[in-house]
Amino acid sequence: MISCTKKKPEQFVCDMIIYFVRQVEKGAPTCSHNGVKKQIDLAANSGDFTGKEGQEFLFYPDDSMSLKAKRVPVVGLGKKDLSRETFRKAGGVASRQALQGKAGTLLVVVPVELAFQAGDMAECLAEGLVLGSYQFLKYKKEDEGEKPGKIAKISFYSPKHATAVRRGMHQGLISGRCGNQVRNMANEPGNLWTAVDFALYAKSLALKPRLSCKVLGEKELKRLKMGGLLGVNQGSSQPARLVILEYRTGKKVPTLLLVGKGLTFDSGGISLKPGKGMDRMKYDMCGGAAVMAAMEGVAEEQPENVDVVCIVPSTDNMPGPSALKPGDVITIYGGKTVEVLNTDAEGRLILADALAYGVEKFKPDAVIDLATLTGAVVVGLGHHRTGLLTNDDDLSSSLLAAGERSGEPLWRLPLGREYTKQLESNVADLKNIGGPAGGTITAAAFLEEFVGDAVWAHLDIAGTAWDFTEKSYVPKGASGIGARTLLELIRAWK
Numbered sequence: 001m002i003s004c005t006k007k008k009p010e011q012f013v014c015d016m017i018i019y020f021v022r023q024v025e026k027g028a029p030t031c032s033h034n035g036v037k038k039q040i041d042l043a044a045n046s047g048d049f050t051g052k053e054g055q056e057f058l059f060y061p062d063d064s065m066s067l068k069a070k071r072v073p074v075v076g077l078g079k080k081d082l083s084r085e086t087f088r089k090a091g092g093v094a095s096r097q098a099l100q101g102k103a104g105t106l107l108v109v110v111p112v113e114l115a116f117q118a119g120d121m122a123e124c125l126a127e128g129l130v131l132g133s134y135q136f137l138k139y140k141k142e143d144e145g146e147k148p149g150k151i152a153k154i155s156f157y158s159p160k161h162a163t164a165v166r167r168g169m170h171q172g173l174i175s176g177r178c179g180n181q182v183r184n185m186a187n188e189p190g191n192l193w194t195a196v197d198f199a200l201y202a203k204s205l206a207l208k209p210r211l212s213c214k215v216l217g218e219k220e221l222k223r224l225k226m227g228g229l230l231g232v233n234q235g236s237s238q239p240a241r242l243v244i245l246e247y248r249t250g251k252k253v254p255t256l257l258l259v260g261k262g263l264t265f266d267s268g269g270i271s272l273k274p275g276k277g278m279d280r281m282k283y284d285m286c287g288g289a290a291v292m293a294a295m296e297g298v299a300e301e302q303p304e305n306v307d308v309v310c311i312v313p314s315t316d317n318m319p320g321p322s323a324l325k326p327g328d329v330i331t332i333y334g335g336k337t338v339e340v341l342n343t344d345a346e347g348r349l350i351l352a353d354a355l356a357y358g359v360e361k362f363k364p365d366a367v368i369d370l371a372t373l374t375g376a377v378v379v380g381l382g383h384h385r386t387g388l389l390t391n392d393d394d395l396s397s398s399l400l401a402a403g404e405r406s407g408e409p410l411w412r413l414p415l416g417r418e419y420t421k422q423l424e425s426n427v428a429d430l431k432n433i434g435g436p437a438g439g440t441i442t443a444a445a446f447l448e449e450f451v452g453d454a455v456w457a458h459l460d461i462a463g464t465a466w467d468f469t470e471k472s473y474v475p476k477g478a479s480g481i482g483a484r485t486l487l488e489l490i491r492a493w494k
Contacts, residue, residue, distance in 0.1 A: 001130075002170075012107045013069075014070075015098075016072070018106060018109065019075070023052050024051070040057075040074060043059075056097060058071055058073045088131075088471075089471055090128060092472030094106075094125075101149065117164070123172040126156070126169045127173075127484075128472070128473045132473035174300050179293070182293045186282070195241040195316075196239065198243050202243045205296055211245060225331060228352045229313045231349060235318040241313075242311065243262070243292075244309070246309050255309060255363070257358045257366070259370075260290055260311075261287035261371035262313055263314070263316065263317060269324060270343045271342045273344060283465055286461060286465035287459075288312040291482070291486065295310045305494070326340065330349070332356060348432060351447055352446070352449075359451055364454060367455065368399070368459065370459045372460075372461055373443050373461075374440045383464060385464070388403075389412070399459075402485045402486070406485045407471075422442050461481050461482055466478050
């Protein structure tokens with residue numbers, strides 16, 4: 001889909017050539033191509049284009065310009081300090097223009113004349129283009145008279161720094177694809193994406209080099225006494241699965257464990273959710289989707305510095321005749337008992353099994369779990385930042401940096417025994433809710449009880465997995481959050 005070309009824009013035949021320019025204090029933005037610069041001057045003189053961030057204008061080149069493209073959009077980068085996010089959003093603007101114009105083949109002219117790392121520019125432009133071109137049309141009947149636009153091929157042209165541009169472009173492609181794969185899984189309806197589908201997807205990934213897959217069904221879950229996953233699954237007509245993917249380098253390197261909540265639909269169980277907006281609960285598996293898609297990226301990049309294990313506990317949460325009831329007591333893997341006071345606080349129950357099992361079996365050097373866990377995180381952080389809670393400052397710093405680089409910002413919240421105290425139960429080791437105060441923190445404190453002494457971080461993505469901050473490369477619905485942050489973390493792993 002994406003490649004580098006040595007052909008100059010004047011030699012390249014395509015549907016669209018895309019230029020990126022900076023806004024200046026006075027006058028029209030400058031451009032490396034004289035013919036395009038003349039068009040920019042005309043648009044600027046008429047007041048139609050200044051080059052501010054996200055602004056675009058489109059023209060149709062004539063023979064005098066020696067450009068063989070049908071259209072040329074120019075995208076503004078603004079006049080503020082450039083950042084990776086600037087180029088990611090510019091790529092999203094360009095992809096939107098391409099889809100509207102039904103341009104299948106694109107040439108991206110990387111503005112290497114700007115004072116910014118060429119590799120980062122190419123990476124984020126590619127990422128924005130891939131993420132911004134996302135469409136979920138699987139269940140829509142195609143209108144023969146009005147077929148949607150589709151980008152088939154993107155070529156990058158850079159007059160210098162070709163090696164850095166090629167490397168960055170390739171990383172951006174992988175990250176963008178992983179983000180889109182999260183969206184694909186999340187956008188599937190709950191009746192067509194179940195725990196079994198998570199298992200089938202994992203098995204397909206295991207065909208790639210260095211990846212292996214193991215799926216635990218009801219028989220194995222009962223043998224292991226995974227009362228959290230089995231308990232939540234009691235009301236369902238669909239079987240539960242614990243899906244495990246392993247990436248092994250074959251070397252003596254650290255092991256990173258990723259755990260993702262795979263709740264394929266959440267009705268709330270007996271503690272039934274309100275009907276309004278319940279359709280969005282098909283997104284409750286976005287944590288599982290994120291860690292699975294990250295493993296797909298790992299398989300593509302084949303890192304040599306870290307082994308990665310991924311676990312997705314998966315079921316739906318339904319109010320069937322055998323469903324968990326408020327007041328029931330279950331036993332998590334490893335023996336801790338939990339009084340279930342609210343069956344809608346189910347994600348922490350299935351994650352507890354997966355975390356306790358993963359820490360004991362794989363003895364990881366670090367553990368990260370992702371989950372659409374609490375509505376409280378939306379109250380605290382809105383839809384703009386993922387909640388981060390961790391027992392390790394170094395892991396916190398690495399995750400915050402990865403989130404910044406990927407455009408998926410995190411905000412660290414505290415942990416402490418005062419929050420764990422809210423989980424004390426009169427009849428079991430723990431209760432699964434800690435009251436209305438500090439709901440995001442007490443949910444994380446519950447999970448912390450099942451990681452032992454492991455270095456661990458929890459990402460609550462309930463506010464960012466959908467309705468994420470409006471951006472040119474983020475569609476309505478599932479945002480695809482998490483996978484790109486994990487890839488950035490693994491790329492920088494030490």
